[in-house]
Amino acid sequence: MLNYKLTADGVNLTVSSVAGTVESFIDTALGSASDLPKSLDSVEIDVEDYDIRITLDGSTPTASKGILVTAGQIKTIEGTPISQIKMIRATSDDASVGVTVGWSK
Secondary structure: OOOOOOOOOOEEEEEEOOOOOOOHHHHHOOOOOOOOOOOOOOOEEEEEEOEEEEEEEOOOOOOOOOOEEOOOEEEEEOOOOHOOEEEEEEEOOOEEEEEEEEEEE
16 A cells, blocks of 8 residues: 555544544544545554444444454555545444555555
């Protein structure tokens, strides 16, 4: 993956009970619209403390629907526009998630 520089060390996101795109969580973490390139199609998701669920097709995940990414797991997704990747917490606690976005090789 060719990284797109957001900050020095990527971005840490808080994934809550409201589903959103990777892009929307980045905007919230940065405190403003990030104006990310629309061509970004890769993301590395580092789930730090509580499980999350993700979908890759733009559909909305729930606490029980979507791909489970467990605490301590790093999930790399390539070839999917980040605007289509949505996340939600899978437990009763908000999850801290590190993300790095970029382009497929």
